[in-house]
Amino acid sequence: MKIGSKKYRTIWFENNRVKIIDQTKLPHQFIIKDLKTVNDAINAIKTMEVRGAPLIGGTAAYGMALAVKENNNHEFIKKSSEELIQSRPTAINLKWAVDRMMKKLSGVNNDEALKVALDEAKAICEEDVKFCENIGLNGLKIIEEIYNKKKDTINILTHCNAGWLATIDWGTATSPIYHAHKKGIPIHVWVDETRPRNQGANLTSFELNQEEVPNTIIADNTGGILMQRGKVDMCIVGTDRTLSTGDVCNKIGTYLKALAAYDNNVPFYVALPSSTIDWNIKNFKDIPIEERNSEELSHVEGLDKNNCLQKVLIYPKESKTMNLAFDVTPAKYVTKLITEKGICEASSDALQKMFK
Ligand code: MRU
Numbered sequence: 001m002k003i004g005s006k007k008y009r010t011i012w013f014e015n016n017r018v019k020i021i022d023q024t025k026l027p028h029q030f031i032i033k034d035l036k037t038v039n040d041a042i043n044a045i046k047t048m049e050v051r052g053a054p055l056i057g058g059t060a061a062y063g064m065a066l067a068v069k070e071n072n073n074h075e076f077i078k079k080s081s082e083e084l085i086q087s088r089p090t091a092i093n094l095k096w097a098v099d100r101m102m103k104k105l106s107g108v109n110n111d112e113a114l115k116v117a118l119d120e121a122k123a124i125c126e127e128d129v130k131f132c133e134n135i136g137l138n139g140l141k142i143i144e145e146i147y148n149k150k151k152d153t154i155n156i157l158t159h160c161n162a163g164w165l166a167t168i169d170w171g172t173a174t175s176p177i178y179h180a181h182k183k184g185i186p187i188h189v190w191v192d193e194t195r196p197r198n199q200g201a202n203l204t205s206f207e208l209n210q211e212e213v214p215n216t217i218i219a220d221n222t223g224g225i226l227m228q229r230g231k232v233d234m235c236i237v238g239t240d241r242t243l244s245t246g247d248v249c250n251k252i253g254t255y256l257k258a259l260a261a262y263d264n265n266v267p268f269y270v271a272l273p274s275s276t277i278d279w280n281i282k283n284f285k286d287i288p289i290e291e292r293n294s295e296e297l298s299h300v301e302g303l304d305k306n307n308c309l310q311k312v313l314i315y316p317k318e319s320k321t322m323n324l325a326f327d328v329t330p331a332k333y334v335t336k337l338i339t340e341k342g343i344c345e346a347s348s349d350a351l352q353k354m355f356k
Contacts, residue, residue, distance in 0.1 A: 052166020
């Protein structure tokens with residue numbers, strides 16, 4: 001997708017280097033960074049220079065290739081794979097991508113390993129682009145159906161950033177939006193997750209602006225009243241881990257949006273590539289929920305009057321803060337899942353039928 005007039009992906013390999021866009025500095029600064037070592041990849045995931053489940057997976061895949069480049073020794077590769085998997089706990093794509101890389105590398109000759117690793121990392125990223133494009137084409141059908149009845153601007157609420165910045169391209173939740181916008185359907189997006197990290201405000205609004213999709217940033221607590229007032233036609237969110245039961249784990253606050261949508265008969269869709277499905281965990285209480293540094297909550301970052309990035313404390317110095325990064329929306333609140341293979345119920349039968 002576009003930044004300015006130039007098309008970008010979120011991660012790419014160029015001149016023997018892995019390149020990323022540093023998302024901690026968006027929307028105020030656009031910085032491209034090189035990842036030279038597996039430790040650089042681990043650090044980029046931990047500090048959220050790259051984030052979003054599919055992009056975390058793509059970065060971990062390239063991280064494995066960087067490990068092979070640094071030291072193609074079995075012990076080192078194994079240790080690197082474990083450290084990558086531990087770099088963030090909730091998004092399942094991370095483990096999925098590392099396991100796929102390990103499988104691909106097993107039994108490969110030393111002199112071929114780097115090429116095999118780079119090719120596989122590229123394949124994981126290309127596959128994600130295709131999956132996200134298909135999610136968009138499938139989700140477009142839902143938007144078209146609503147538009148054919150309403151014949152007026154479709155108001156879509158999305159939470160956090162499940163946009164192209166969270167994937168390799170297109171996004172999951174935003175892909176149907178971009179496809180509808182390109183087809184000329186009038187769309188307006190309510191953008192939230194304005195706390196703890198401002199991912200909606202900083203990233204989703206930024207990327208929608210670049211694609212000229214009309215959008216409005218709202219405080220996280222505003223979604224409910226907008227739904228009561230009939231100002232939301234549908235919600236579309238992403239997911240970091242979808243259980244085979246259809247329960248979805250996504251950025252903190254998603255659950256409350258789903259409850260408000262349920263109470264107001266607003267359809268609540270979750271868009272996901274199959275790499276986000278966890279076929280093992282059956283009870284959502286067993287999903288590891290990341291607790292991040294409380295500074296993300298007690299401080300905010302923005303531009304000062306001299307246009308310099310500043311971080312300031314906004315709460316009482318002595319107060320404790322708690323910063324859970326994800327919550328789970330039970331399947332009963334999910335209208336449908338939008339996947340690369342089609343649209344299905346958020347249920348174990350429907351997921352099995354679609355993917356197994
Ligand atoms: O903490 P983040 O920014 O990595 O969380 C991102 C989300 O919660 C996204 O909604 C999710 O990864 C889906 S990405 C297409």
